[in-house]
Amino acid sequence: MLAGLAFVSRWISRGTLAFAAFGLIVMTGIIGWSVFARYVLGDAPAWAEQAALLLMVWFVLLAAAVGVREQFHLGMTAATDAMPEGLRRLSRIVALLCVAGFGAAMGVWGGELVARTWAFDIPTLGVPRGAAYLPLPIAGWLSVLFAVEHLITEARGRKVEPLWS
Amino acid sequence: VQEIGERPLRGADTHPSGYPTVAAVDHFGQLISERTNGRLRLRNYAGGQLGEEKDTLEITVFGGLDINRVNLAPLNPIEPLTLVPSLPFLFQSTDHMRRSLDGAPGRTVLNALERHGLIGLAFYDSGERSFYNTRGPIRTPADMRGLKLRVQTSDLYVALVQALGASPIPMSYGEVFQGLVQGVVDGAENNWPSYQDSRHFEVARYYSLTRHVMAPEVLVASGRTWAKLTPADREIIRAAATESVPFMRGLWEAREQTARQATLAAGVEVVEDLDRAAFEAAMRPVWDRFITSDAQRTLVEQIRGMA
Amino acid sequence: MELILLLGLLALLLILGVPVAFALGLASLATFIFMDIAPVVAFQRIATGVNVFALMAIPFFVFAGDLMQQAGIAERLVRVADAAMGRMRGGLGVVDVGASMMFGGVSGSAVASVSALGSTLIPMMKSKGYDADYAVNVTSTSAILGILIPPSHNMIIYAAAAGVSVSVADLFLAGVVPGIVTGILLAAVAWFIAVRRGYPKGEFPGWPAFARAFAAAIPGLLTAVIIFGGVLGGVFTPTESSAVAVIYTLVIALIVYRTLGFRGFTTAAQNAVKTTAMVMLIIGSAAAFGWLLALLEAPEQLATLLQTLTDNPILILLMINIILLVLGTFMDMAPLIVITSPIFLPVAMATGMDPVQFGIMLMLNLGIGLVTPPVGSVLFVGCAVGKIKVEQAVRTIWPFYLALFAALMAITFVPALSLTLPGLLG
Numbered sequence: 001m002l003a004g005l006a007f008v009s010r011w012i013s014r015g016t017l018a019f020a021a022f023g024l025i026v027m028t029g030i031i032g033w034s035v036f037a038r039y040v041l042g043d044a045p046a047w048a049e050q051a052a053l054l055l056m057v058w059f060v061l062l063a064a065a066v067g068v069r070e071q072f073h074l075g076m077t078a079a080t081d082a083m084p085e086g087l088r089r090l091s092r093i094v095a096l097l098c099v100a101g102f103g104a105a106m107g108v109w110g111g112e113l114v115a116r117t118w119a120f121d122i123p124t125l126g127v128p129r130g131a132a133y134l135p136l137p138i139a140g141w142l143s144v145l146f147a148v149e150h151l152i153t154e155a156r157g158r159k160v161e162p163l164w165s
Numbered sequence: 166v167q168e169i170g171e172r173p174l175r176g177a178d179t180h181p182s183g184y185p186t187v188a189a190v191d192h193f194g195q196l197i198s199e200r201t202n203g204r205l206r207l208r209n210y211a212g213g214q215l216g217e218e219k220d221t222l223e224i225t226v227f228g229g230l231d232i233n234r235v236n237l238a239p240l241n242p243i244e245p246l247t248l249v250p251s252l253p254f255l256f257q258s259t260d261h262m263r264r265s266l267d268g269a270p271g272r273t274v275l276n277a278l279e280r281h282g283l284i285g286l287a288f289y290d291s292g293e294r295s296f297y298n299t300r301g302p303i304r305t306p307a308d309m310r311g312l313k314l315r316v317q318t319s320d321l322y323v324a325l326v327q328a329l330g331a332s333p334i335p336m337s338y339g340e341v342f343q344g345l346v347q348g349v350v351d352g353a354e355n356n357w358p359s360y361q362d363s364r365h366f367e368v369a370r371y372y373s374l375t376r377h378v379m380a381p382e383v384l385v386a387s388g389r390t391w392a393k394l395t396p397a398d399r400e401i402i403r404a405a406a407t408e409s410v411p412f413m414r415g416l417w418e419a420r421e422q423t424a425r426q427a428t429l430a431a432g433v434e435v436v437e438d439l440d441r442a443a444f445e446a447a448m449r450p451v452w453d454r455f456i457t458s459d460a461q462r463t464l465v466e467q468i469r470g471m472a
Numbered sequence: 473m474e475l476i477l478l479l480g481l482l483a484l485l486l487i488l489g490v491p492v493a494f495a496l497g498l499a500s501l502a503t504f505i506f507m508d509i510a511p512v513v514a515f516q517r518i519a520t521g522v523n524v525f526a527l528m529a530i531p532f533f534v535f536a537g538d539l540m541q542q543a544g545i546a547e548r549l550v551r552v553a554d555a556a557m558g559r560m561r562g563g564l565g566v567v568d569v570g571a572s573m574m575f576g577g578v579s580g581s582a583v584a585s586v587s588a589l590g591s592t593l594i595p596m597m598k599s600k601g602y603d604a605d606y607a608v609n610v611t612s613t614s615a616i617l618g619i620l621i622p623p624s625h626n627m628i629i630y631a632a633a634a635g636v637s638v639s640v641a642d643l644f645l646a647g648v649v650p651g652i653v654t655g656i657l658l659a660a661v662a663w664f665i666a667v668r669r670g671y672p673k674g675e676f677p678g679w680p681a682f683a684r685a686f687a688a689a690i691p692g693l694l695t696a697v698i699i700f701g702g703v704l705g706g707v708f709t710p711t712e713s714s715a716v717a718v719i720y721t722l723v724i725a726l727i728v729y730r731t732l733g734f735r736g737f738t739t740a741a742q743n744a745v746k747t748t749a750m751v752m753l754i755i756g757s758a759a760a761f762g763w764l765l766a767l768l769e770a771p772e773q774l775a776t777l778l779q780t781l782t783d784n785p786i787l788i789l790l791m792i793n794i795i796l797l798v799l800g801t802f803m804d805m806a807p808l809i810v811i812t813s814p815i816f817l818p819v820a821m822a823t824g825m826d827p828v829q830f831g832i833m834l835m836l837n838l839g840i841g842l843v844t845p846p847v848g849s850v851l852f853v854g855c856a857v858g859k860i861k862v863e864q865a866v867r868t869i870w871p872f873y874l875a876l877f878a879a880l881m882a883i884t885f886v887p888a889l890s891l892t893l894p895g896l897l898g
């Protein structure tokens with residue numbers, strides 16, 4: 001079961017990395033194109049700003065979820081470093097539970113946000129406004145998955161092997 | 166958990182405190198408070214501190230805010246009927262705009278918001294929007310050819326500027342001043358007070374009174390909040406909103422006058438002799454694109470009939 | 473009550489080691505639920521907090537920096553800077569402050585400045601034997617100079633929010649001298665620490681070697697020329713310049729230097745995405761948190777408290793500064809400008825302060841908030857590109873805070889610093 005979970009989580013981590021990097025490159029292309037079009041062709045694509053923003057929200061939130069797996073999120077460790085090992089382990093577990101809990105909340109209410117704004121369009125882009133919120137529930141549930149993986153490996157006395165250097 | 170009455174009603178406005186819309190909403194709050202003997206109060210958060218208009222509108226729908234003063238533009242993607250009063254060159258004058266919105270057409274638009282979880286309470290003035298730029302006076306659409314003009318993130322404004330032969334640049338408001346200085350954009354469009362407040366008049370010295378859009382500001386309440394109010398309280402709120410309109414218009418006219426004098430004193434060149442017919446003629450494709458339903462067409466005709 | 477819940481829960485979660493972004497998000501979410509405000513609002517604030525055009529500068533500049541790193545362009549730049557300034561102990565620290573004044577001056581965005589300069593200068597300094605915390609602290613604190621040195625979009629926000637008539641032109645002029653003074657103080661601290669820590673001092677390699685290093689670095693150095701020239705020449709906005717920097721770096725790495733393989737390219741993209749995600753999730757959560765602080769009228773409550781405490785003008789100005797610093801610790805700059813200007817400006821004007829001077833004071837004060845945890849986006853970008861923990865940076869940042877505070881006090885109590893230039897030219 002742990003092996004299966006580890007396989008899924010590794011695969012998602014890689015896939016998100018590829019997606020996020022691709023998103024960043026496309027974003028660069030869009031803004032580059034709009035500068036070129038405005039300055040050289042004298043006309044700017046009206047959709048460029050919103051399209052680039054949409055991509056950014058997607059890759060930021062998805063990569064942030066993978067950050068739960070890769071444990072790259074910034075935190076204060078001064079207090080936990082000063083704790084004895086038992087207490088430190090306990091706060092590590094509480095912190096993971098907090099992350100999982102917040103992820104679940106993001107999954108549920110982020111999903112509600114998507115559903116309630118799907119009927120409205122993002123101006124100049126013609127895409128549902130909910131599309132800008134859709135990465136919320138996805139990232140939320142991914143965070144839950146990754147936090148649970150950490151909790152299980154923690155319980156077995158092991159560590160999740162990071163993929164992103 | 167606090168029920169309404171135990172906490173103040175929460176309102177949001179993107180304009181800074183002291184702006185006519187903010188003062189009008191404060192006045193509206195005072196009227197409510199007086200007429201309910203302080204049972205209902207309004208705390209109005211000005212200056213956009215609770216978010217941009219498109220965001221506070223959503224929050225109002227979710228019930229996180231009770232009252233929201235927004236422009237009609239962010240409602241365009243939500244309710245197609247709001248496109249009608251936003252149409253370029255629809256209103257012949259401010260007087261025409263006020264008569265239409267105070268009358269049956271205005272009521273139709275406000276009522277249409279209800280199915281989206283918003284209670285439309287009143288329309289406020291947002292003045293007449295005109296183009297300003299750094300290059301030279303605009304008298305005919307031909308003068309606009311090749312100009313890079315900043316617009317809000319709005320399909321309607323993009324189409325409007327394109328139809329006039331200029332190049333629309335959607336850009337966030339905060340970047341416009343520097344954009345004008347450096348020449349990334351040649352101009353933008355807004356009403357007198359915003360032309361002054363944004364300081365764009367310091368760089369874009371030509372203000373051509375195209376008066377292309379007179380889309381109003383609108384005061385809405387959250388449908389969720391509304392459902393918790395007694396019919397008597399709803400009536401008090403509606404009446405207070407209606408009464409705040411003439412109050413707002415008085416402030417608006419004074420504010421517009423101040424802005425006009427201040428920018429003129431700063432040496433801005435104002436262009437008044439425009440070829441309005443030429444501008445109107447260029448609008449056909451814009452109207453055709455955004456006016457697609459019978460309900461919209463009826464409303465357009467109704468408003469044109471009141472000119 | 474709600475404020476205590478919000479702040480107390482945040483403190484507790486941070487102590488337990490919950491990541492900053494999640495601690496801010498959870499504390500806000502709990503408060504939303506406690507106040508019976510639909511929790512969807514919390515997540516809407518998070519998403520829209522990320523969905524900001526000006527923030528695109530973070531991924532782009534970080535990406536450009538990582539590409540320069542992977543393609544060896546950064547290394548060539550190090551050689552030139554080292555050849556030019558290496559003889560002086562702490563030379564790179566001073567270079568860093570100078571670069572921030574120029575770049576920040578053009579962009580006006582502290583976040584763009586720290587992303588752009590941090591992603592090349594911090595690795596550069598580390599490779600020359602400077603400590604990572606030092607490199608991060610110099611870059612982050614000097615990034616806020618761009619808010620004082622014109623043009624500065626935050627000053628325009630202030631002019632609109634002030635409620636009294638303040639000219640943007642006056643504000644821009646007023647920011648110049650305080651910006652330079654603050655820059656000099658930071659450079660002095662950077663130099664002093666470098667000397668005390670005994671950072672290595674290089675040898676001047678001689679003019680022929682310098683010329684060779686310079687020639688090899690020209691395409692890299694042109695990045696700066698393209699950014700400055702493009703923005704000043706009206707080709708693109710400061711935010712757009714960040715995307716142009718990526719494209720330009722890619723072109724020279726692929727065509728001119730031919731030092732970038734597919735592997736290096738994907739590694740750079742991966743690093744950029746990671747840095748961006750960790751910083752921007754915090755910015756998003758901080759937006760939800762800040763929304764609640766505004767709703768709960770935290771600034772107003774503090775102002776009321778202030779007025780009950782004293783009526784001595786010097787104390788009032790000091791306390792306004794302290795309150796703003798505290799608020800700046802938790803909230804982001806633009807919302808704080810619109811909330812606090814109408815509250816504190818009248819109080820400050822009653823003590824005889826000019827609104828232009830108040831604006832400059834507000835800019836630096838809230839700028840300091842950008843480099844103080846727990847909500848300090850600029851410091852976080854610095855730490856992320858420097859690959860160190862926030863605590864590690866904060867442990868040794870206090871001399872820089874001291875310099876910034878000294879500059880703040882000078883701006884607060886010496887009106888001439890801000891008002892001489894606008895008086896002469898305005």
Ligand code: NA
Pocket residue numbers: 576577578579580581617618619620621622623624
């Ligand atoms: Na600047």
Ligand code: NA
Pocket residue numbers: 800801802803840841842843844845846847848849
């Ligand atoms: Na801070």
